[in-house]
Each structure stands twice: as structure tokens, then as C-alpha cells.
Amino acid sequence: MSVNQKGVVMSALAAAVGLLVGGLIGHFGTPTSSSIMTIPEEDQQKIILVDKLVTDKWTKEVDLKQRMINLVDTSNLRENLRELTSKPHLAASERDDELALLIHKRFVDAGFDSSDMVPYRVLLSAPDPANPNSITIHDKDDKEVFRTKYKEVEVRDGDDSPDFVHAFTGYAPAGDVKTAPGVGVIYVNYGRVEDFDKLKELGIDVAGHIVIARYGKIFRGNKLLHAEQRGAVGVILFSDPKDVALEGVQPQEVYPNTFWLPGSGMQRGTSYMLEGDPLTPGWPSTEHAYRLSEEEAQLPNIPCQPIGYDDAKVILEKLGGQKAPEDWVGGIEGVAYNLGPQMTQEFQNHSIRLQTHNSRKVSRSYNVVATIKGEVEPDRYVLIGNHRDAWGYGAADPSSGTAQLLETARVLGELLKQGWRPRRTLIFCSWGAEEYGLIGSTEWVQEHVEKLAERSVVYINTDTCASGPILNVPASPLIWDAIQDVSKLVPGVREGKTVYEEMAAYHALRNKSSPEMTTLGGGSDYAPFSFYCGIPAVDIWFRNDKNKHDISIYPSYHTGYETFYLMENHIDPGFRIIQGCSRMALLTLKYFGDSAIIPYSLERFPEAVKQTLESLKGSGDRDKLVKIYEKYSLLEESVDNFTAATSAFANKLKTLESSLNDPIMIRAINDQMMKLEQVFVLPAGLPGRPDTRHAIFAPSQFDSYAASGFPGITDLLYEYEGLDAGGQRKKGEEIKRHVSDLTILFQRAAGLLKEFHFI
């Protein structure tokens, strides 16, 4: 029992006894204290108990919310970030383990009820430190005339570290491919399906060639996969100044003088398309778990290497062939952006060689998992997680999030020491090996899947907390309203009164609904919670101001220039953004951890679904679907029914809520709502995607970063047009079946919201 609780309850009881005693005094004079105590202790306990079980601590504890906000300290955040970014901390490195231990100790010191270091043995990958990867150019005598850098130029003293991992693409194999004299590489723009389609249209076949793609638009793993599927033998990835150095490439225009990327900045990153340890799909990588051979794992089979725009220039400027389409032209000065593959006249005897020396190895990676036991419902979980591993210093990704996690834990620890305790259990997770493919979180979810699906109220993710000043909270529609409620309580990180106001103003400027809420794409540790389990999740971060710079991610992402210096001087001076992130996290934890009735926004769910259905109309996909499946409109009808069921439930709940005094009824209603999103989890996964099981909101297969409504439909329709009649018939049957399945899922979801005893 918390101090606050006891306070409230005891005074209610005192009031009751007082009333009685008062009445008695009026009639009979002063009672002895023993006569007051004759209300049986047992019954007193029952009254206290009911009050404890039904109290809505979120509404009641107004002061506490304000204290939480006030307790988040920017100098703590600064110190956390400094410590976390003092050395590189690649997944499963010595420093990564040290940080895991540091985080564990912080949880223990904060007075958490448990904290555990949870190891998994998982397949990771690394370059050979003694034998760096390279792209080289050779003249007619095969003499090497150029070699790419394998690490960033140290443009600021102290930024380099002997532990810094050389540039490489995670899981891309070792390889050595060389072009024939006069043959260069093929420029494939962003490496999207439509880019390769365009090349085909232009008569350029990438089979047998090395391709070069600029970063951006889609997940790098998709770029690599698309290239491999089309027979390319190697991939070079580069950061284009048009995306990473919008104000120029001169020293004064880039880091450390601005937040833009210098010419040797190379974006590291994984190429793995699935989630979790590649050797144990669907199952946790516990010590003795059965493992696939590497050959059986779904990993890329062609070498890949990222480079900076300085090195890219040397390669691209030698490419001849057709000019690239206008919108493929990037920002490297002096480069014509030809498509290749032939070299220009001047280099017709030159060849290009891509050599990588990466290797894969099973390594031990830790999660840290700590809990604050819930007072009323210890078996209901509100989780918060953040990964720990980085390609380098990871000052933004993920350490801005980790700094938040530690401060959030500290604040809760303060309150715990003062006697507060949440209604539900809070779980703090520091994930390992996220950068390789959400491995730590995925393995943990796979180990505890039933428990988590059964007990989790919400999963709150932070990854890169601070890469700009605009709150961005992609989430399950079930928690959109709650997140907005919270954002209205958190002070703004710029001049706005609240982060909500700042976000709304930002979206208003961009002609969006105000504020625009979105669903989750791929790319961080919420994925196994949301897309595998159907647990409502949110990713809390502050993004770049697109009204200022229209870039998709901060320029130094995954490069050697993502340093503490960058954060303190360019991205988050004063650490108010990370502070905002911590406050969002804290209040979201409290909202879901302390409300008697879980604050899900049920009606947002069908709204978001209907938006998706509308977008299918807009894109012409609905017409295609109706042509393929004459019963397609039944899906729309079932969504309408679901919408009606949801409204009816939400209305009933509004009527009930204030009068709900039966703790079991509160629990039953919560259980009903907690199951709602899980109804849309297909046990065997989406067609061809066993790891992605959320049939409504999950990333599309063709861009793992992007959110998609009805990912199964998107995937199945993707290449439908290009199929022959037989292929279309077969795919058509798959589409019919999937649409029928979706229709039934919405019927099930509506059924879940019926009165309990109606089946």
C-alpha cells in the first residue's frame, strides 16, 4: 500500500467512522476510543481494499504528475549522455557489456524490485580490423589508383577511437568482385523496386554488375535485397550531399561546425531483413537452442560496402552510359550522375574492385530487464525499452534514448523511496544488439511471448530520443489519444507551452491534420511487441524540423560523427529535447501504469483502418481488389461493423467509468480492451512473413522502414500487375483468401467487444 493511497483511504474511513461517531455524540456524548474500534478490523480492511483496487491514481495524483515533470534534470541527462558516449559501444563489445552493467546498477540503486542481466547467444557480424573493406580502382596495368576510406577522417580532436568499428554493412558477406576493364558500376538511385524497374525500362540490366545506390527513402537491407534478386554481384552504398550536406560540403558547412555530414561520413548498418537472431527464427536464442546453419539463415549473399560522398565522387565521376533521370541526380558537385555501367572514355581501361572481409560469429549479447512491482495488478505490464548498442558512439542513436531511460528510472526511484508505487508493474528494458536486427528485444519477446501477450498493457519505445525538436510519436491508434493527452502536460522543448502545441504548430505549417498521428513503421525494438504480439506500442522521439530541412534522418546517423559534441552543440543544446523525451516517457508510464481503466482510444483504431481503406481507394488498389475478389466490399462492411461495435463499447465505457466500483469489472473491461489489437495477429504470420503477424498495421515487405495499413494486401498486390495469367490467378486466390481472413478478423474484433457472456 502506498502512502498516498493509505492517506486517501484512511481519511474516507475516518470520515465514515466520524459520521457515525458524530451522530452518536449528538445523542449520547463522547464515546470511548474502544467503541470506535469495534467496527471489525476485517471489515475496515475490506473497505480499504476496495478503495485501493478501484482508485484511478492517474486522475487522483495530480501533484505527483507535476513532480515527475519537475524531477527530470537536464544536468543528469547531460552526464548520462556523456558517460554513455565516452567510448564506442558496438553490440556485444566489452564496452557494451560495461554499459549493460552500469544500467543494471542504476536500476538497482533506484530501488527497483528486480534487475537482471539477460544474455542471449546470437549471430552478429563484423569487419576484419586488420584488413579493412575497400573499393579500389585499377588502371589498365591493374595498378591500384584509388582506395576508399574505411573510417571517418578525424575532423575534431578526440573523435577517433581505437575501438571504433570500421565501416561495413552488417551481415553482408565477405566478398571480392571486380569489373572487367572499362566496366564500372551501375547507379541505381535509392535502390527501390521502382528504381530497378526504371533501369529495366531504360534497357539496363544489373545482373552480373556491381551497383551503387544512394542512402535514403527505404531501408538499406531492401536495397541490397533488390539488387541481389536482380543478379547484381555487389552493392556500394553512399550518402549523398543532397541528403546529408544541404548547406555545402566545405569544412565550415559540416560537422563539427554544423550538424551536416563531412565527406568521409559513412553510414554503417545492418542488411538483415527479418527480426531477431538470424539463426533462431521464431524462437529465443537461449544457450542451447537449436540453430540454423548460416547457409539456411536468410542473409544477403553478395558483398556490400558503405562509403562517404567524397569517395563516391571518385567512382561516380568515372561512370559513362546514359544520363540518370532528372530526379535521380544527387548533390555531388562535378558528377554527372550517369547510370553506367561503362566507364567514361578516359577510364575505359580501368576496373573497379569491391573487397569485403566481414565475418559472422555467434556472440553473447545482454539485455537488462528491471521491474517495479505493481501494487494492485502486479501481473499487468507497462514496458519501456531502449537499445544500448551503437555502431559507434551512438550519441543520438540510441544513447539519447538511454540517457532518458536512466533518468526516468532515477525519477521513479525517487518516488519509490517516498512510498509511491504504481498500480501495475513497470518494466524497464535495455536491449542489446538492436542494430543488427532488433535482436535483444526480439529474442526476449520470443522467450516470453505468452506472458507478454497476456499481460502487457503497452510497450513504450525510445531509440533516438533526440534528433531534432519536433515530437514524433508513431503508435498504435489505440494509444494515440493517451499520447496526445500526455504531450499536453509536457512543457515544450523550444518556445511552445507544451510539446503538443509545438507538434501541432509544426504539422499545421505542413498542412497536416493537427497534430498528425501515424502508425509504426519498422526499425526499432517496438517491432516484436507490436508486429509479432499485437501489443499496443509507441515510439517516442523528437525529429528534425522538416520545415527547416526536408531530410528524413539527421545527417550523421550511424557515422563516426554522431558524437556527444554533436548532441551538445548542434542537436540538443541544453538537453531540453532529451528532457522532453523523458517527461513524455515518465507520464506515459504513469498514465498506463496508474489509470484504473486503461486509457486506450478504442475509436481511433477503426478510424485508422478506415483511413487505410480510403487510401486504397485513392491509389486505385481498391479497383484492382474488387476486380480480383467480388466480395471485397465485405471487408469494408466488416470494418463498418467493427467501427459500430467500438463506438458502442466506448460510449458504454464513458457512462460506466465514474460509477465503476467493482475491481473485477474494471479488470475484465481492461482485459477485453487489451486483447483487441491481438485479435489481428495471424498465428502463422502474414503471407510469406512468419515474423510479421500483425495483419493491419505493420511495415510493408518492400520497405521495412515504412508503416503500412493492411501490409498483407500491399505485399500481395505489389507485383500482381507484372504476373502472367497463371501467376495472376494464383496470386488472386491468395489475395481472396487474405481479404476473407481480414474480414473475419474484424468480425472477431467486434465480437470481442460484446457483452462478456455473449459469444
Add this chain to the structure above:
Amino acid sequence: MSVNQKGVVMSALAAAVGLLVGGLIGHFGTPTSSSIMTIPEEDQQKIILVDKLVTDKWTKEVDLKQRMINLVDTSNLRENLRELTSKPHLAASERDDELALLIHKRFVDAGFDSSDMVPYRVLLSAPDPANPNSITIHDKDDKEVFRTKYKEVEVRDGDDSPDFVHAFTGYAPAGDVKTAPGVGVIYVNYGRVEDFDKLKELGIDVAGHIVIARYGKIFRGNKLLHAEQRGAVGVILFSDPKDVALEGVQPQEVYPNTFWLPGSGMQRGTSYMLEGDPLTPGWPSTEHAYRLSEEEAQLPNIPCQPIGYDDAKVILEKLGGQKAPEDWVGGIEGVAYNLGPQMTQEFQNHSIRLQTHNSRKVSRSYNVVATIKGEVEPDRYVLIGNHRDAWGYGAADPSSGTAQLLETARVLGELLKQGWRPRRTLIFCSWGAEEYGLIGSTEWVQEHVEKLAERSVVYINTDTCASGPILNVPASPLIWDAIQDVSKLVPGVREGKTVYEEMAAYHALRNKSSPEMTTLGGGSDYAPFSFYCGIPAVDIWFRNDKNKHDISIYPSYHTGYETFYLMENHIDPGFRIIQGCSRMALLTLKYFGDSAIIPYSLERFPEAVKQTLESLKGSGDRDKLVKIYEKYSLLEESVDNFTAATSAFANKLKTLESSLNDPIMIRAINDQMMKLEQVFVLPAGLPGRPDTRHAIFAPSQFDSYAASGFPGITDLLYEYEGLDAGGQRKKGEEIKRHVSDLTILFQRAAGLLKEFHFI
């Protein structure tokens, strides 16, 4: 609030107030009544509420249990059975729909809170009434010299009915196959894998031949499948006197004079190997659901026809070839039990023709689902179900169970009218189309799968309630103790004091542990609940006394002789067995519906698992497994850990139970236990069996009737020895992976029983 409850609570409150008032009176004289009422109404309500939420009605309501027992009336049961068996009621027939409506009305009349007729459109199959199936024998001129019967000879007036379906095998296709002159059929004993192996050993290849198999030992669908897999072109099934007429085949030795089967008794039945509508695997057959084509459905492709032993004699006596192994010899007098396929010398110019005219058709079949809303936990379900459809009159199968269901509903209706109401919701189900493949229950479970998995405490099945006097209750080990507890309260159906005593004495005679409890095999509507969802289930029935007759099933099973007359005169004179079945059902409903803490026997679960592990040792399978997978012993270790976790939990629960006064804690503990068996559900099903997902207790693939521990291991090992090196390597990897998966499942299960906030 129930009358009883209110009684208890109000007196407690009165006592409390009395104490207080008594104290006051002593000091201050007589208080006015208004001063008593000054205990705030709100607090009074809280005290009443807590008492209601935590009371264990199973323990408290001793008299009610006795009243339930007394209320079960044999004349009602007789009348129910008479009405149910007055006409044949094949699935989806007019009479089947009439009975559905009758049952629905009974639920309504009993005062249930809801009752619904729930239709599904499912694929069924039937013979052509105008063109009966036959096996004919033709002489050298192709003249037909013999033709099998297609319906039973009417040996008792009134047993025939124009609506009685002719003999056929469900889903077996129409077909017309004829042997060459001098070629007969091949006798394959019971049609088990080992029988076909034996034939191979004897140099007999069934490919291209019609085979004849006797009923018994395994599910008929397996016989047909085994034959088809080996290239047979048709199957004849017959009932052998050794199994169905142990006291002779003369009229005075068989029905209607005894319960043994006359010579024209033909066992109808399905041949479908999976569960649910063959056209919608994994999904409910709602009106507009996507359906496979018949060709895509997993249905048999060769014709099959059942016959009686009189007709079988005519065929078997003409078979030449080798003599059958000694233990293959059945009980038809004058038959040598040769294996064939050649005919005897005398018939060397004769041939045999199998013609079937079955067709398949999508038909509407109803379930009836009715509920009694729970007072405290309306969202927790205790379900009871029984199918309604029969191949004929179905007097034992399923109408003895349906008679029980109706009487059980009536008794609860009586109590409802007197103000009683269960803690949890009770759900009554009358399933349609069970005989074709558990179709009604499976489609319903598939429609409501999340809701049922989440909310169900137990599923109680009755099918054939009465086929003999011995209580038989295969069940999930989680409810073994509860079932025994209940059986100790139910009066014996013969001379025993309780049905428990009778069961124990019976097993003692058979040198079994006393009483022997077993897990569930396939074959009735508990399958989708248990094997697909992991919901603890029990099948309550009274079986034949094997000490008297060692037969696996009553002789008239699925034949035209399974009549009301048979039940009243031979199987259950006085209807005391169906009465015992109703009493078992009623008290099981109350036990799980009214106990505050669900009476699961947690420790029986690992005990049963360990028994299975021991049996693997005994059979030599453990040695094989260790040879295949060097880490096999980790599975045993994880079972040991699970055992320890279970004991610790059970012990803690024993300590807690009497002091548990927090309704949310009671609920949380129940939730924890309810999830336990579901941990063992593999989302994508057992290897190659998407519909069977229970990894621990489920039927083996090679006999759908039989219970199996670790069905995945059994299945994978089944044909391992016969594979070549490459095949063994591949199968070996599957085995390794499955054993590893099982190991992890036990770790998860142990984890589920930890303290709530420990992950």
C-alpha cells in the same frame, strides 16, 4: 447478487453492526435505528462486494451440491432420449435442424441469459439415396452373382425409417473400381501401418488393388489414408464378429436380444483426417468465408464402403493366397482369412467391383450456444458441449449425451429460478456436424479463438454418455484431481457407493493404478478446444466393462441398430448411467464455475509429462533420440525445472488460499494457471499439422483416435528408421529443432509460474 450470497454477507454485516451497537448499548443505552444506518451505505456496499468477489461458492454451497445431484431425474432423461432418437438425425438434415430448435427452446425455457442458433456453411457428404453403394461379385460372364446390402436388415419392428442414411463412408468419393477375373481383394487386417508393413514383408503389394480391412484399433480415416498412400484403389471396411458379436451370430445372440451386432450392421463414419470444414482450414465457415476448391481440400481420393460381417463373409471366403498371420484371423465362421489378392480356385474367373455414388455438398449446419451469465466473472467461461448429429438414431452416440445436456440445463434452470447464479459464465453448446469431422465445434472455435483462449477455464465434453457402466474421463492432467473430486460425490450407477469407487474398483481389477487417469485422444468436440487452443478439457462418458467384454466400443456404434430400444433394454436400463453422466457434468460445471481459485491440479501436468518421458525410455525411443540429438537430455532437465516450478507454485497456493481476500489477486492467480496449458500451443501447429497445435498432449498422426504424449516426437520418429541416410539427416534436423522447441516451451511454462513481476 445471489440469494445465498446476500444471506451470508448481510449476516456478516449485521454481526459487525451488531457488535458495534452492542458495545454502544452497553455504554449509552438503546440507539435509535437511524444511528445504525449512519454506517455509510457506500462502505456497506464495499464490504458486501468484497465478500461476493472472494467467496468460494463451491466450498460454501454444500447443500446446493446435494440438491443438484438429487434434481437429475431419470424419467426426464428417458423422455429426452426417446424424443431425440425418434427419428434419424444426420447432420444438417431437417430433423437435425428440428432438434437444434428443440434444444434452443429448452435453453430459453430454462431461463438462460442467451441462446443462439449459430449456422455455418460447411462441406458435408452423402450417398445417393436412389443409387445405393455396393460391392458386387461377378462371374466369368460378368454376371452379377452377389451384391452387398446398403442398409441394415430390420430385425425389430419399427427400427427402419425412410430417413435412415444408407451405409457409406463420409467424404470418400464416388468411384467404380473392378478387379480382373480371378483377382479379389487384399485383406489388410486393421489397416494400421504395421499391418501394411507386414504385408510388404510377406511380399504383398496393395498398389492397384482393392483392400478389405476390419474395423477396430485405429480411426477408419487412417485405414483409408494408409491404403491410399500405398496405391490401393478402393477400400472395404467390415465389422468382424470377433469385435462385435462375441457371443455368437445367431438371432438370439445379437440385437434386439442382446447388445451384440447382427450380421448386417454396418458402421458408417467419416474418413476425414483433419478437423472442421475441409474447405476452410484454420478459419470459420461463415457465410462469405473464402473456400478451397474440393480438389485442394485434404480428402480421400479412393472409394470406400463399409459392410456387415454377413456380406464380408461372402467376399473373404473367396480369397486365396497366403494364410493371414494368426493374430489377423477374425471371427467369421467358415472363413480362412487368406490375404488374397487372388481368388480361390473355385472363383478364379470371378471379379469384384466396388461402386460408390457419394457426393459432397456445402450445407448449412447449426450449433446452438446458450449462456448463463456469471455473477462475479462474466468473462470467464466454463463450457459444456455435446454434438447433436448422428449417422442414424444415434441413441448412444450422441443422444445419450444430448439427453444429459438437456437435463443438466433443466436442473440449472431450476436453480436459476431460485435465485442462484454461478460465479463464472456457463456456456452450453449443441454442436452440429461432429460426425463429419468435429465441424460445428471447430468452426465455432475458429470464429472465436482469441476470446475462447483468453476466457475459458475448462471445456467439458460429452458425446456418447452411456455405452457401459464404467466412468471414463480422459482429460487434461490439469483437471484430473477435480474430476476425481467430483466423481467421489456422484452416486454409483451400479452397486458402488460413488462412481469413483466403481471406476477405482474396475481399474484395480485390471491391475491399473487406481483409478487410472488418461489424456485425450482424438474423435470428439473437445479436440479444437484442447488441441488447437490448449484449453483444459475433459470428455465424460461411461464405457463398456472390459472385464466383461474386451471390446473397444459398443458393437452397434454408428450402425442401424443403435436405437432407443438398445439403450433402454441393454445398455442403460433405468437410465442410471446417463443420470451419472449428468451428475458428473453438473458438478464439474459447478466446481469450475463457482470455486474462487480454479481447482486445477497443477502438479498432475508435469507428472503426466514425466510419465511420457518414461515411456520413451521404455519404448527405446529415448535411445534413438539421444543418438539423433546430443542435447536431448536438456528436454528432461527443463521438464524437471518445470516440475519444481509447479510444485513451488502449488505449495504457495496452498499456503495462500485460505487467506486470499484480494479479488484481483484471486483473478491474477487464476489467469496465471489458465495460461499454463496454452504455453504448449505452437502457433503454426505441430510439424506438418497446422490444426493440431498442442505440443504435449494430442493424438498421434497415425491414429487419430489415440492419445499421445509428445505427438510431434511420435510423428517425427515414426518412419525415421526406414529412411535413407539423407532422409535421416533431414528428419534428424527436424527432430532436433522440435526437441529444442519443446525444451523452450517448458522453460516458458516454468517462467509463467514465477512471481508476477519477474520476467
